[in-house]
Amino acid sequence: MTAPTDRPRRSALYMPASNAKAIAKARSLPCDVVIFDLEDAVAPEFKAEARAAAVAAVEEGGFGHREVVIRANGIDTEWGMDDLAAIASTGADAVLVPKVDSPADIARYEDALKSAHKDMQLWTMIETCASVGNLDAIAQCAHNSRLSLWIMGTNDLAKEMRAQLTPCRTPFLPFLSMAVAAARAHGVAILDGVCNEFRDLEAFEAEARQGLMFGFDGKSLIHPAQVEPCNTVFSPSEADLAWAHSVIDAFAQPENAGKGAIRVDGKMTELLHLEQAQRLVAVAGRIAAAA
Ligand SMILES: CC(C)(COP(=O)(O)OP(=O)(O)OC[C@H]1O[C@@H](n2cnc3c(N)ncnc32)[C@H](O)[C@@H]1OP(=O)(O)O)[C@@H](O)C(=O)NCCC(=O)NCCSC(=O)C[C@H](O)C(=O)O
């Protein structure tokens, strides 16, 4: 299931599905995606309660334009199969699954979701060392499964690698760019990992800008305070849109008909830039329509 390229997924806010207040709050937050977590944010003794709360929240609705996603526990955990069966019975837009290592894992999740509605997407975390070695093979599954989006799990990656999660994220930079390239090669959308420093919005913004520079569609978040700065970083800026319109206008001039490369504002501009410009305008249109 390849991803539409202009769907805004600037901000994807996780919340423990066991936190009723957080779920209620999510209905009025300006995030593009809400993710009810059944996995790491929920203690073992509350797993069943959290699962029931997530299903009830999806059924109750009220999330407007936001994509609604439930993160299941891993398929080999004691909760995984029950989570997947419960999620498959809902109208959620996607199920997010953790710690995927290889295409064989995608096949197992695909099988467990056989009864889900036909448009339910499979989103996966990229957060194990094994998955980093299998990026292209996992992304290829998007051509014949529900897989449509990845989210980087930099906390789990740091844990498995025994690396340090520093503000500049040096140990992870090769993986972040390899993951974006593999995702793009197969039409998979991709979101950056979370910034744990939820009280330090300056650090958050720097990390979000780093993610934008790497090509991510948006960022996963853990706190409401991160939503607005994240939306700002991942929305086309006024300067981006002015550039996009000047490129679209220039290619529409009769004297440029049939040309592959022209001059716009003193710079070489090719048809590939026209495609980038058209995508930016389409994304801005989708964001405005949802506001
Ligand atoms: C990180 C938190 C535990 C902080 O909680 P707390 O100190 O209680 O926050 P605040 O007092 O500032 O909360 C203010 C109000 O906002 C609501 N709130 C807080 N967080 C959320 C949220 N995520 N979504 C919606 N609403 C939220 C509070 O209820 C307060 O409301 P009110 O009382 O009405 O004013 C907490 O923010 C939190 O639990 N965050 C999410 C944690 C989570 O889901 N983690 C799992 C996903 S991240 C992950 O697993 C990474 C990945 O897998 C990897 O490997 O990297």
Ligand SMILES: [Mg+2]
């Ligand atoms: Mg994780």
